[in-house]
Amino acid sequence: MAGDALDILKSVYGYEAFRGLQAEIVGHAVAGNNAFVLMPTGGGKSLCYQIPALLRPGMGLVVSPLLALMADQVAALRQAGVRAAALNSDLPPEERRALWSAVDAGEIDLLYVAPETLLRGEVMDRLSGTRLSLIAIDEAHCLSQWGHDFRPSYRQLDALSERFPTIPRMALTATADEPTRAEILAHLAIDERDAFVAGFDRPNIRYAIEEKDNPRAQLKAFLRRHDGSSGIVYCLSKRKVEETAAWLRSEGHDALAYHAGMDKAEREANQIRFQHGEAVVMVATIAFGMGIDKPDVRFVAHLDLPGSMEAFYQETGRAGRDGLPSETLMLYGHEDIALRVRFIEEGDSPPERKRTERHKLDALLGLAETPGCRRQVLLSYFGNACEPCGNCDTCIEPPDLFDGTIAAQKALSCIYRTGERFGQAYIVDVLLGKTNDRMRQFGHDEVSTFGIGTEHDARLWRAILRQMIALRLVDVDVSGHGGLSIAPAGREFLRDKPDLMLRVPKAPRAKRSKGTARTAETSLPESDRDLFQALRQKRTEIARLQNVPPYVIFHDRTLIELAAARPRSRTQMADVPGVGEAKLDRYGPAFLSVIAEHEG
Template structure:
């Protein structure tokens, strides 16, 4: 185990001022948003539930009280990889942190317990499965704890999208450690999830801090699937030399997409649950340490990501819910710099997601909830409103039209889709409500096809009545009618379309319907432009030189570059051009330990670029 640097004596911890710790350890002059209120609340011994967007500074809300209060801060985190990143980042800042997990050898475990019992540790990270062992709980009961922080707390709720049964057993914390403040922290939790977290951890609603869900630095875009690889290629051209994540639904698609990207000249890796454990770990390490690596992954690549400079996230398939979409896109731009997202989806995605729900062993109440969540996601995909407003409203939050999503940048055109919907529903009815969308589109367009002739559908009244729209437009219309639940998809068969009860009601009522016109091919890519870090041209060369120096240092220490300094700090250095250690100390993100370790090297780079 690497030696742990000493920062505060125990007496200093008893009197430490949170703002002083914020500046000396983390390099920031002031708290952001509700951080100060949360820190002060916990400092006085209160419990807290903290909901704050990814990149909003949740970690400081428990790390600083843990450093300022007497005792060891216990942090419950879901993944070993995530704990390792957080511990290394803290050690780089001069904090005495360690992780207790199954990867430790016996001697390392004994040494760590000696550190804990001797009071030479500030923060201890542990997985719930490790913590819940009887011997671990019993040992920790004899250790003064400054607080207990449950990170990724949405894992505790059966309604959360990353539910983990071991998290539910954390309800023992109130009884086992009654005098220790408990904190639950998450970036993703709707109302039912929040309620369950509070109840299980016995945290009063009065101790809840809801900081909102908005990530204004993220640009949201959703497109219908047309040519997914061409769409992805256009998207990636806006991000040369940057790291990102591409999510796929299947293992096979993950591997094939990674191979294709490599053939296109990108440094791309695959990651899914079917891979060898060592290979997964190796690929994750390459992604964490690289600055222009694309990870193509299933959702198995999830919470273990603490990389702040992910500049884009693309979904080549429909996510499972709005919560999943928010969590996965939230892995972009954790450092607050401009970042980009793209989601592609089609009718087959909708049918597949619905089939997952119906084929699951979940009770009926759970299935009904999952159907509602799928409906909400489809509503986000099909909306003509500001994407961000629809996304935030799902969580009970709001914003003005953002100007930073595809529907704001290029508002979709609407048309009176009443007649088109009537024709589509009539065609489905007259063909027997058992054929898929491709067949229905061919009948509407009057395509000459042996199968249509064999079925006799070239003689029905709806054959060829839809020639005012092309094939792509009809597919978009059918997709919207599925999203509106006017059409059902046969989940157990081959995707056959049938008219739902709502669809029959629509025909009986002769209701009117507004639908979206399909976007012009590739238009969003041209309008959106490049999402780039804003830095004057005169400072770009210095910024790149600082990045190279950071990479050199990181390679020497076998660390991810962002653990040394975030891009945001390098931008500040390139802009401020400090000429001394005293001036560098005023740059946000430069704490005392990092100034001591890395100040001379970065000041030398800046001096070499002085004008």
């Protein structure tokens, strides 16, 4: 079977060899075994079920959570010559009848379906009479109540093992910690011995985290490094999404909004524009992104703190699915921590769930405040390890540390002397000895801690307090007023007086040198860049004529390979990674013509 799998890999997808665990997983599935596959975004999970579905007798059934994701995957497969289709509730009756006729006639290789549609009695009954090669459950973390993308309908997929006991099941995800993995395996009746964990590292992504100083200026500086590229900007609220998108448009960006409060038609239109565009910025809440298959997202920015390490990993992982250099930026301040804690404490989750959510938030704060390699902290959370990566902000520009023991003692004393009910800005004013009417009203210009912190400026004091909150030395009032109080660990710190090393905040990105972004184009020699752009333009023309996203024609990585190899014939083009037989037949002449014109 290995030879057959390699034949399909080359003829359909245009690649000579499998990567990582792909070959082992494909062989395992082709043999009729169940499988759990955890593989980073962009690692090639889809091949792990698509190739076995093409090799085994029958039709592959793929459970996918979003209609837009299904549409993209079906379009990409059809471009490669695979007979794929999607069954969803939006299909008109005549198209639905035609689809079932094709299924009955054995004319569909892969059928994509949302869980809500699949679980309908009439659909399950129809599929029970269909020969299935396998059942793949994509985005399987949606099944777990501990996951950040929990979908109740996914919980009901445990019925698949009862209804189709002889059909191999594959569960695939890019994000699952140990509790989530265990839950997926249990509900889908997959044995631990059938689990394949390929790791979480995304080495092409550069991570950066900054203190919120002037978010719009910081975002503007970040986007300046990515002119001509597509990316995502995440905001916590619908209002902030709308305001940020409007502001970016005023700055000359092709920016769109996406959130759950929008009209469905407008939301879907914006998603299609983003999928089809090559320099579109999507400003969105977390309602956007799960299963987004766009490979050429070059950047992801968070203007607010995500809810957990899993959410951070999943959302930043939407950058660079094609393996080309991409960047992320997260901005956060103490207000973000207070808001996230409030969401947890005021939610209706049981105490056990709240404790788990707080632990997850603490882990993310540890990532934000680490003076070491971001990637090491991120991967260790998921049970992986790596050397310092050299591709995150703390590796590229290691932060300065200082002995913050005395500063922390002063801050805690000031919080205590002012009654443990005032916010960060007020505490900083007391430490710096700034007199105002409010200060005099409460008499805090007379307390012993008034003016004892003039050795540091306001920005450093904000950073000190933020790090103390992240370290759980200081609590933030979750009622929404933001008052600071001394946490139990803070009282222990005052009693024991251990050494405490803290980070000196870096100058905001907006005030630092612009730097050079690593992009698809800059990964090419100067001599190949004009040809790359010409190939890109041809791809855009073809995609517009077919009304499909450009990347389903060819990925940027394939265009880079074409620009470097400069094939002169069909035979030479067939050797370029990502060029399968169907695409060679369909697009070879057009792209060979562009190369010939450029050479001539």
